[in-house]
Amino acid sequence: MKKTILFFIAIIFSACSVKLIAPTESDVARVISKYPNYSLAQLQQGKSDYEKYCTQCHGLKRPSSKTEEKWNKIVPWMCKKNNEKPNLHHISDETQASILKYVITMSSAK
Numbered sequence: 001m002k003k004t005i006l007f008f009i010a011i012i013f014s015a016c017s018v019k020l021i022a023p024t025e026s027d028v029a030r031v032i033s034k035y036p037n038y039s040l041a042q043l044q045q046g047k048s049d050y051e052k053y054c055t056q057c058h059g060l061k062r063p064s065s066k067t068e069e070k071w072n073k074i075v076p077w078m079c080k081k082n083n084e085k086p087n088l089h090h091i092s093d094e095t096q097a098s099i100l101k102y103v104i105t106m107s108s109a110k
């Protein structure tokens with residue numbers, strides 16, 4: 001009985017935690033024509049910005065769960081929502097762009 005309850009708790013938690021895949025050079029290569037001079041370091045920075053800022057209200061959403069078109073609308077919308085709350089870490093325009101490039105790049109990762 002106790003085991004059954006623990007089992008269900010484990011399922012609920014694992015369903016909420018998205019494991020992000022580690023960006024590689026091949027992800028950068030896929031988008032370099034769209035983002036000239038984009039580097040793996042910048043992509044990794046975008047991942048850490050995403051993890052830092054976008055977990056303040058809800059769990060992480062998988063980058064592949066939305067299309068580029070959707071992310072272009074969602075990220076500015078979410079950053080605006082974030083910046084309306086003075087108790088949260090402020091998201092600068094630069095950080096917003098970094099998050100947006102990261103989710104768009106990784107939305108097409110295999």
Ligand code: HEC
Nearest residue numbers: 053054055056057058061074075078079081082085088099
């Ligand atoms: C201030 C709290 C807050 C922060 C910070 C926040 N979100 Fe959200 N997010 C929400 C709420 C609330 C919803 C539910 C959607 C609604 O309001 O209709 C949501 C929904 C979403 C959705 C689903 C939208 C859809 O139409 O399917 C995505 C994707 C998302 N957030 C991504 C992000 C990203 C990326 C960031 C970081 C830039 C972020 N969120 C930061 C509050 C937040």
